[in-house]
Amino acid sequence: MRPAPTFLASLDDTVDALLARVPGPLHVGAPLGLGKPHRLLNALVRRVAADPSRPLHLYTALSLDPPDPGDGLQARFLGPFVRNHFGDDFPRLAYVEALRRDALPPHIEVEEFYLQSGALLGSSAAQRRYTSLNYTHVARTLAERGLNCIVQKVAREPGEAAPARLSLSCNTDVTLDALDAVAARGGPRPLLIAEIDPALPWLGGSAAVPVELFDVVVAPPGPHPRLFGLPRQPVGDADYAIGFHASTLVRDGGTLQIGIGALADALSHALVLRHTDNPSYRQILRALGSPHADDPALTPFASGLYGCSEMINEGFRRLVQVGVLKRKVVDDLALMQRLADGSADADDRARLARDGEFLHGAFYLGSPELYAWLRELPDDERRAIGMRRVSAINDLDGPDEPLKRLQRREARFFNTCMMATALGAATSDALESGRVVSGVGGQYNFVAMAHALPDARSVLLLRATRDSGGRTTSNVVWSYGHTTIPRHLRDVYVSEYGVADVRGRADEDCAIAMAAITDARFQAGLVATAQANGKLRRDFAAPPRWAENTPEALRERLAPHRAAGTLPDYPLGSDFTPVEQRLAKALAWLKAHTDHKLQIAVRAMTGRSTDDAEALQRMQLERPQGPQEWLESRLLSLALRVTA
Template identity: 25%
Template sequence: MESTAIDFDGLIRPGDTIMWGQSHAEPVTLMRALVRARRRLARIRVFLGIGFAEVLEPEHADSIDFLAYCGSGSNRKLARAGVLDILPAHYSQLPGLIRSRALRVDVVMLQVSPPDAQGRHSLGLAREYLVEAVKGARTVIAEVHPGVPWTFGGPYLRASDLDLLVRSDAAFPEHPKNAPGEIEQAIGRHVADFVDDGATLQTGIGAIPDAVLAALADRRELGVHSGSIGDGIAALAQSGAISNARKTIDAGITVGGVLIGSERLRRFAHGNASLELRGTEYTHDPCVLGRIERFVAINSAVEVDLTGQVNAEVAAGTYVGAVGGVGDFLRAAQASRGGVPIVALPSTAGRHGRIVVRVSGPVTVPRSDACVIVTEYGAADLRGLSLAQRVPRMIAIAHPDHREQLERDARACSM
């Protein structure tokens, strides 16, 4: 049923949990309508990914309980206000949690593309955990947006599959401009040293992944199997550096879960049969990842300690990151033939060092999952190293102003 009005009566019930896509896949028109109707709907819960739309505010907690897997984007203000609860789960676990209803999803709100010639709407910019949620939700509501690309990968929905379909022309959130500076470019060059022709890449989003991808312009026959796909991937594909020809699974196809980027990325994705978006049960599944050779996983962190423990979640007491897919992808790269697990981060955040004696937040990646740690000062390959061997390698990539203190603190801790 297609409508221009949005009436949630009979579709959303008190106590329901509602899920929608993240970043540019947020159904902005439906979100705004939900916020307006929240008091009439009584208390509900929403599950959030990365927020870009700036629709949700802390005061909406008067009727909405906020649950998220991450503290990124507009979720940060909810976290700082103390109204955001966190589900600290590996991304690979989300489909199973939804399927078992340990993470109950009653209503799914989607942003979909205009239909193709066969009347099929694509999920457009995101599949991820939405694929499993659509299967089990009592109610599926969608907004169709003319700017959403028709992307391959399924599932495809017809109007008859939806309980309510509304039209939307809401502006896409402005894509954060993270132009790489000197530090990010230096990190990108160091990471690029670990990427050979024919490697299959996984990256996140932001200035450091963009700098890494820019440094790979001279590589050939690269592949992509990633959670997120951004403008940097589109640029490399259009330049010919990415062909996916040597991938050991999905040859010829760039595989991702969500598109996070600008209008350029949306144009690249529209009707592009060499790009497929898949559900999290595929993109992050260890059995699938285990079949990828030369898998290079490039992830970020809040801080890393001298033994290789990684905190990717909490900074200064606020939840700003996620467990997310970092553990899934790094462990897959460790096991991959010719693979490289990489954690890349600047050596400082303001005056504070990000190479530390002990992490100040949770251990997202344990030191037993040894990685290559990269800052603008170089790379510390911790694979196969003892704890005593790791300490000087890590201090060597810390900011020069912090190395002497790190050495003293390491001695005091008998490292």
């Protein structure tokens, strides 16, 4: 039995304990996302920065940092929002601020396997020390690096002054796998330090660990900063079209994995509508020209879905609330086999109802509303959510593979990519130059699992185009100099213009299917390149319906459903006030028209001021002072009128 941990109340005392117990260079691991103890890490970095004799190597991922307000209209909008949403006392990570400026001391090194999307493209230090890993390989790599300390935020068991257990809560993903990996290599056990955060929801089951797992437990005094709330994004027409097309692939009684962002929100909303308002759901599919609009299988969910995803997010919250996520599984191979073959009896079904779980995840991250939901769950729902190691979620390998195969029937693994090639490869994490946007994370794991399970599919979602520097370019390209998912693992792609099922297809068939979901402006070039490279017959003619793949046609099709409120801007809730929602839409319009700055400026200067006094007041432009503020108020007025 392990000895009781040392309990401390001071972050500085905790750093003292760490430095005293770990001699020599520090090789510190910290969870990704929410479980990272910002204040403790800041105290450690501050101490080590002043002492070059103690090199620090920090291994982590997804170092969350509130957005920089910037300047101009963006600063007027984001500045107050950031203060209200994150709090004035939110502890920004000192090493992230240093990384942005390439100003880390030479004896401090930060190595991440997943970056906050796009946040560190300009940081040489972050780009050089990025490690490209499957999520399931992180624990092994930590052991190879000589990991000698892990720091992690945890939750205290409610009502327990001297807890016998702590909850890994938001991050059950890597800690226990890392300990096993270190032990398997014969290395000494790392020092484990827990920081209790009273705001973290308590999750029991496999997330609960004996307090003796940790060597040091620190409970810093208040006030405690808020949990990092990931702002929810508005869902556009293209996002909704992608979500509804993707929803037709989901089977009742199946398994669901989804990522994060507007595309995942749109997919979740489509599944909610399919269950709660099936006629409206089918009307939207008809408007999109989906061949599945009258599919008899797309009824409300009777058996429901089982969620098995590395990340629990807003979409899963809503799917639980409306009764879509309800198919339970148990970690009992014999019982799952009886359920599969129809021989389960009343006792089996009673045990499933009592002990089963309908959602498994390795970490959670989202809005304050998500965290409140987790904190306030009724006991029966709380017991049905199991936080697991990432090796248990993202992989089939191991002695429990037969059990996982029975649990993960009809699995649909939904992830996003930035670009796809006409021959089926995907780019999801980095640019052609090698600069990393985010990371591989679990995407490859789920793609490989989809091919390993007999009735599963991997579905990669992408917008057909992107706008940058005043230019619109296609996200479906002939080739690209970086690949995340190789073409031999191609499966299903979904854009706003439909579904391309390319698993096992010949190259010619794959190229045609991908061109069919490409924006009409780029189809001819894609077809011509395929023909020039001998992948498409010379007499191929594009079907007339391909010409309808335009943003204008999509907007027209969805406009009635937007007006009816069936497709709201924020289907899973918003972190913006109503006036901020109007402003966000207006500012997005201005950003999208930066290639027409002169024309926009002329329209703004000759137009009238907006009637939306509340919006001008929120932006402190109700009484503009000087030419710059006058122009900003006019630009904002124009954008508000256009987007009203």
